[in-house]
Amino acid sequence: MTAAPPLVAEVPVLTVRPARGGRWQRLPLKAKAGAVLLGIFALAGIFGPLVSPYDPSFQSPSLSLSMHAPYGAHWLGTTQSGQDVFSQLLFGIRLTLELAVVVGAIATALSVIVGVTAAFLGGLWDDLLSLTSNVFLVIPSLPLLILLLGYLPQQGQTPTIIVLAALGWPWGARVIRAQTLAIRNRDFVAASRETGERTWRIIAFEIVPNEVSLIAASFVNTVLYAIGASVALAFIGLADLNSWSLGTILYWAQSQQALTLGAWWWFVPPGIAVALIGTGLVLLNTGIDELGNPRLRDARASRSARPADPTPVWQQETPPRGPLTRLAASFSRSALLSEQRERP
């Protein structure tokens, strides 16, 4: 392991250096905007159902309240069966966020496990795990999700979480593997290995803390994927349609002709909510990117202080390969394109 010297003497590694004072001020503007946006929705998800004016499933018996436009008593109007859209929205935000965060946590944990394992075991295991993630990246996930969920006799939150998490890890695993390979041969890891640290301790206390920003970015991405996929799945009816999520509200709006009847207050609010949550996540992720790569920052702010050091890159150091592992690795596009660097 230590025999292969790093190709570049000093590899800048993407890390968030925790600043004691004024951590919030140091964040890029985009990250702040994203965090505020997400905070509002998190609050709505946590406290919304407690303060919601109506039971979201309560069907008003009065006919005049069928598809009523927004007014004082129903801020976002009513559905065809006289349910309060605003209350549905509050409950829907909670369920959708809950699902996305759980999926994000499980899938990110899986990507860390797969990515770090692949980078540490090296050899054939690395190639098999990388090949698996590449295969699952190229197979379109939504039709596969539909197939998996379609075969379930009963729809619900738990099966959706399991299936989404099971298909959500490959991208993160790829990125984390590359980063682990870069960190693995750095001096501080070598030093802790020399002092006789166990491998799991090196992974848990040396490697993973140095990948926090990458893991955070991968978590944010997975949450984004989970929201998009779960809303799309619910929209085509693959969800528990008796529960209120942003996707199921859209499903009912679509299936009960809200569009042709002109009931914009029924489908616009949940859609805007999904879009705003998504925008918040994208902004947050761009902010995390900019923390690591100063060149991406707003040109006006950074022109005076453009750093002289090179842009951080993921320097990939390939462990020595046998003929079998070389064969297994030689099918992925990126490995094929980067192979030349590997040759001495």
Next chain:
Amino acid sequence: MSFILRRLAFYVGAAWVALTLNFLIPRAMPGNAVQSIMAKFPNLQPAAYRALEAMLGVGHPGSLWHQYVSYLGDVFRLNFGIDELEYPARVSTLLAETIPWTLILVGTATVMAFAIGTGLGIVAGWRHGGWLDRLLPGLMFFQAVPYFFLALIMIEVLAVRANIFPIGQGYGEGVVPGWNAPFIGSAIYHSLLPAFTIVITSMAGWMLQMRNVMITTIGEDYVVAAQAKGLRPSRVVLTYAARNAILPQLQGFGLALGFVVSGAIIMEIVFSYPGIGLLLLNAVNAKDYPLMQAIFLVITFAVLISNLILDFVIVAFDPRARTKEAV
């Protein structure tokens, strides 16, 4: 071995994984098509079970391996079984009717979105901090909007209220499908709004990615050297910076393709566009398993083939891949 051949081997492997998943999922999941029909009609006699199995061809005779071999044989002969929804229509017939619609709409719109997004990304990256660059946070909103939701808004604003575009469907009423001018005109007219929606939603992502790579590339020494030589800015941007920045962009396109195509297919549902997405919705609602499985395979294979085509483009653009081809 050359780049293309190795990539081809990879896609064959991926296709095999998809085929095997498609074979295993129905057998691993509780319940099956016959049971779902039995549940739908509670007054069916238990004896009807065997009859239904025989009728739908879903009985699983023989060992698992035997089934697997005959399943692979069926797929190669494009025999996806009999449809339950429109019994006794063959699944392959239904697919053949819907695939051209999707291929033309989603294919054209996705390639257009990629081309426009990459072009705008080059400009935004080159004029870092310019007006186009400052529009980015707004574009991120479009990136985060679910496709089908933007489709709903488009219909509401441009079709229902402004009445510029038709509300949905693939062609107008009273037009006879075929190679005649009224039909083709009507089909193009009906596809404008869905295509526009796909372009708007997926463009922002390509633009953001291209812009980021461009900014990093512009900082490279060879770009500075090209500028110092006094080359025309257009030449520096296009043949020095963009030429190199587009390589990761192309690789990213291959990886994101599955996601983009899935989103576009869901969007067809909103437009009632007679493509594979609408067929998928009907299949899900009717719990029409053979059709769902076939659609999964069709979409997967389409994405794999597009990726292979993309690899040819990469060979044309990337000297590293070209030298491999020559070896």
